Amino acid sequence: MSVFRDLRKYNGLLALVFFLTLGNTFGELFLPRLLALIVDNGIAVEDVQYVLKIGGIMLVVTLFTIVVRGSASYYSAKAALAYSRDLRKRIFNKVNHMTFDETEAFGISSLITRTTNDVGHIEQFVLLMMRPLLRAPLQFIGGLIMAYLTHPRLTGIVLISMPIIFVLIYFVIRVVIPYFPILQKALDRVNLLLRQRLTGLKVIRAFSRDKQEEASFEEANDEYYQLSMKINNTMSTVQPLLTFVVGVTTVIAVYFGAQFIIDGSMNIGELLAFIQYTAQVMTGLVMLSRMLTIIPRTSTSIARVQEVIEYPSRKVGGSARLTGSTHSIEAKDLTFYYPGANLPALEKINFSLKTGEVLGIIGGTGSGKSTFLKLLMQFYDPTEGELLINGQQINQLHTEDVRRRMSYVPQQNFFFSESVRGNMQYSNPDISDEQILNDLTVAKAREFLPEEDTLGTKVVRGGANFSGGQRQRLAITRALARDANVYIFDDSFSALDYRTDYEIRQALEDRLKGAMTIIVAQRVATIRHADKILVLEDGKVQGYGSHDELLADHPVYREIAVSQGEAEVSR
Numbered sequence: 001m002s003v004f005r006d007l008r009k010y011n012g013l014l015a016l017v018f019f020l021t022l023g024n025t026f027g028e029l030f031l032p033r034l035l036a037l038i039v040d041n042g043i044a045v046e047d048v049q050y051v052l053k054i055g056g057i058m059l060v061v062t063l064f065t066i067v068v069r070g071s072a073s074y075y076s077a078k079a080a081l082a083y084s085r086d087l088r089k090r091i092f093n094k095v096n097h098m099t100f101d102e103t104e105a106f107g108i109s110s111l112i113t114r115t116t117n118d119v120g121h122i123e124q125f126v127l128l129m130m131r132p133l134l135r136a137p138l139q140f141i142g143g144l145i146m147a148y149l150t151h152p153r154l155t156g157i158v159l160i161s162m163p164i165i166f167v168l169i170y171f172v173i174r175v176v177i178p179y180f181p182i183l184q185k186a187l188d189r190v191n192l193l194l195r196q197r198l199t200g201l202k203v204i205r206a207f208s209r210d211k212q213e214e215a216s217f218e219e220a221n222d223e224y225y226q227l228s229m230k231i232n233n234t235m236s237t238v239q240p241l242l243t244f245v246v247g248v249t250t251v252i253a254v255y256f257g258a259q260f261i262i263d264g265s266m267n268i269g270e271l272l273a274f275i276q277y278t279a280q281v282m283t284g285l286v287m288l289s290r291m292l293t294i295i296p297r298t299s300t301s302i303a304r305v306q307e308v309i310e311y312p313s314r315k316v317g318g319s320a321r322l323t324g325s326t327h328s329i330e331a332k333d334l335t336f337y338y339p340g341a342n343l344p345a346l347e348k349i350n351f352s353l354k355t356g357e358v359l360g361i362i363g364g365t366g367s368g369k370s371t372f373l374k375l376l377m378q379f380y381d382p383t384e385g386e387l388l389i390n391g392q393q394i395n396q397l398h399t400e401d402v403r404r405r406m407s408y409v410p411q412q413n414f415f416f417s418e419s420v421r422g423n424m425q426y427s428n429p430d431i432s433d434e435q436i437l438n439d440l441t442v443a444k445a446r447e448f449l450p451e452e453d454t455l456g457t458k459v460v461r462g463g464a465n466f467s468g469g470q471r472q473r474l475a476i477t478r479a480l481a482r483d484a485n486v487y488i489f490d491d492s493f494s495a496l497d498y499r500t501d502y503e504i505r506q507a508l509e510d511r512l513k514g515a516m517t518i519i520v521a522q523r524v525a526t527i528r529h530a531d532k533i534l535v536l537e538d539g540k541v542q543g544y545g546s547h548d549e550l551l552a553d554h555p556v557y558r559e560i561a562v563s564q565g566e567a568e569v570s571r
């Protein structure tokens, strides 16, 4: 199973744990034998020297057993924890390269549960496999052999209780197995609701949905509790039943052992040792039963983790490398369908853009503007037609080369809870303070930041300590911080007042002279000075040209411009 692939790295530790556990079990099997010798050959004949000698050996064996058991426990924990760390990393790396829709298909909350809770279950299993799984059969078989060597006939009598234990375990496992997948799904839902509560806080408050959210959470949480209780109740019946069987077996051993002592075929010391071996055999069985009950839970978790790490993630882009800078972008009948969609989100788009030019994209909601940007940044490959970068088909180019030359301001801004400087360094780790201050000035972000320690100003996660317009200006600064060939602004001026919008665009024009600029907007004012404007509607190009050309030739554009008071031709 590929989930366990990383365990191979710890073969050395596993071997060490194996030998330590072997030593531990042999030590434990040896002790009752020594006890029998002390009782029968020492105490019974009042030989103090013999008692002291065997007592000394018992002490050494006990110390040895303690040391090897402690070491086995330490090294097995070390291997299991290192393994689960590697597994979490593997899942993270896999998720890190998934596309948006792939992540959504799993569900973000489920991916979190799989990385934490499910990996935790597998870690527990690995820990159990290393020691108890070896110790249990060794104790069981070793105990049986030693009991047989002590008294074969009594061993035969004791063995009668074994099938009862197997039947018990079998029934419990059959009952609980179907509950585990449902239990993990219930936990996914608890996580989903919690996540929704934390990220959708404002919406929940604004619509006064706190009570409903609490009710939904309580319902999901209770479902998880009920399922856990059902599993727990079934599992917890095993332990007392097993203890009962073990107790009865011991009584049987003592009863028949006493008969054998009377008829002279057994000594008292041998009976004492025999009882201890019986206890070891039973402990081995109880341990095995616990592991068997953990298997269904683990197999559910293994399946869930395996599903992520073996997911055939859609590969975007190709292996061709881009050399030099990106100097032209061109679309020829570019068409795109989202996976599983019947209608295209973009249909037969044509345009071309060169260094130094600005492309404006305008269109109503859902017209395909963001989709076009996603194709450009290789979040998806085009379905039909061509999207060319420096004349090369984008789906043949390496994503790293394509994205490295682009800088992007998304529609929904996200910031890390770090200083302004830290957030800017996210797009360019080598940027100097002076450059950041310069870019803050271009994006008119400096004016709302304190003069003292401007770059050390704390940004709360998501940028929650700034207004919508301020966040847009910080996001523009972050995009400028990167030394790119293509700057993309996805509706990045929408929260700005007209004057600030205008001033920033003026400053950007100068700053981005040597690059390509793509501005997506709903406002004509934001894109009217672009060299070319693409007018999109329902994924199709309704018009393509400069502001003046479009005003003259395209009724849709003219309509939008008139409605926004931007119908006069450029000065």
Ligand SMILES: Nc1ncnc2c1ncn2[C@@H]1O[C@H](COP(=O)(O)OP(=O)(O)OP(=O)(O)O)[C@@H](O)[C@H]1O
Binding pocket: 101, 338, 339, 341, 345, 363, 364, 365, 366, 367, 368, 369, 370, 371, 372, 411
């Ligand atoms: N991940 C997705 N899976 C399936 N369909 C999608 C996905 N994202 C967007 N769409 C669909 O593609 C079409 C274009 O969406 P897009 O986000 O590109 O619009 P937009 O012009 O950017 O709109 P807005 O201005 O509202 O952001 C819409 O009909 C939308 O429902």
